[in-house]
Amino acid sequence: KVEFEKYADIIPIDAEREVLETKVADGERQLAELGDVNLRAPELYEERKRDIEEIRVKVGKLDEEKHAIVRVIDEIEGRKKSVFIETFNQVNDNFRRLFKNVFRGEGFLALDKPALPFESGLQIKVRDEKNEKLLDSMSGGEKSLLTLLFVLSIHMCKPAPFYLLDEVDAALDKENSKKLAVLVKGLSKNTQFIMVTHNDQVLSTADIALGVTRTADGSKVVGIQLK
Numbered sequence: 001k002v003e004f005e006k007y008a009d010i011i012p013i014d015a016e017r018e019v020l021e022t023k024v025a026d027g028e029r030q031l032a033e034l035g036d037v038n039l040r041a042p043e044l045y046e047e048r049k050r051d052i053e054e055i056r057v058k059v060g061k062l063d064e065e066k067h068a069i070v071r072v073i074d075e076i077e078g079r080k081k082s083v084f085i086e087t088f089n090q091v092n093d094n095f096r097r098l099f100k101n102v103f104r105g106e107g108f109l110a111l112d113k114p115a116l117p118f119e120s121g122l123q124i125k126v127r128d129e130k131n132e133k134l135l136d137s138m139s140g141g142e143k144s145l146l147t148l149l150f151v152l153s154i155h156m157c158k159p160a161p162f163y164l165l166d167e168v169d170a171a172l173d174k175e176n177s178k179k180l181a182v183l184v185k186g187l188s189k190n191t192q193f194i195m196v197t198h199n200d201q202v203l204s205t206a207d208i209a210l211g212v213t214r215t216a217d218g219s220k221v222v223g224i225q226l227k
Contacts, residue, residue, distance in 0.1 A: 084117050087157060094153035095124075101186060102145055102179045105129060109150075124150065141176035144168070148180070152187070162192035169199045177201035 013020065038044070092109045099107030105128040113120035124146055126133040135143065148168055155163070165184075169177050177199050184193050185205045195202065203209055209224045 081117060088117070090157050091153045094156045095149055098149045098153060098183065099126075102149065102183050103142075105133070107146070107149070139173075139176075141172040144171045145176055145179060149183075159191055162194060165193065165195045165197075167196050167198070169195075169197055169202050172199070174201060181205040 088109070088111070096106070096108050103126070105126065107124065107126045110123045110125050111117055111120040112123065124135065126135065126138070126146075135146070138146070152163075169180055172180060178201050181202045181204070184195065184202070187193065188207075195206070197203060207225075211222045211224070213220050213222060
C-alpha cells in the first residue's frame with residue numbers, strides 16, 4: 001500500500017488493454033514519422049525571431065528615409081518649377097520690351113505645355129495689329145533679329161559688363177541693319193557693346209570705330225572717335 005501512495009494523483013484510465021496498446025503504437029508511429037527532434041529548436045526560433053525583428057526595424061528606418069528623400073525631391077521639383085517660371089516670365093518681359101524697340105506689333109514667348117514646363121517646347125510668337133504672324137513668313141534678316149533679341153533677353157536677366165557680337169548683322173539687309181543699330185545704341189546706355197561688323201549702317205551709330213589695316217610692316221589698328 002505504501003508503494004502505491006506516490007501514484008495517488010494519477011487518474012486511472014478506464015480502457016481495455018488492447019485499446020491502450022493501440023494508442024501507444026499509434027503514438028510511437030507518429031513519433032517515428034517526426035524523425036529526430038532538434039533539441040535546439042526553441043533557441044533557434046528565438047534567434048530567428050530576433051533577426052526578423054532587426055530586419056523589421058531596418059525596413060521601418062529605410063521607409064522613413066525614403067519618404068524623407070521623396071519630400072526633399074518634391075520640394076526641389078517645386079522650387080525648380082517656380083524658379084523656371086519666374087525666369088521664363090522675366091525673359092519674356094525682356095523679349096517683349098526689346099521687340100517693341102525693333103518691330104511693330106507684339107512679340108512674346110510661349111510654352112507649349114505651361115502646366116508641364118520641363119516637357120514643353122518654347123515658341124516665339126509675333127502678332128501685328130490684327131493677326132498672329134507665322135515665323136516662316138518672315139525674312140531671314142527678321143529671323144536673325146528675333147534670335148538676337150531672344151539671346152539678349154536671356155542675358156538681360158543677369159547683365160554682363162559688356163557683350164561681344166561677331167558679325168551678327170551678316171545676314172541683315174539695310175532696313176534690318178538700321179533696326180539692329182538702333183537696338184544696340186539704346187542698350188549701350190547701360191552695357192558696353194563690342195561689335196565686329198562690315199556694315200556701314202551699324203558702324204555709323206558706334207561711339208568708337210577700330211579698324212585693322214595691312215601695312216608693309218604688318219597689321220595696324222586704327223581708331224576713330226565717332227561721337
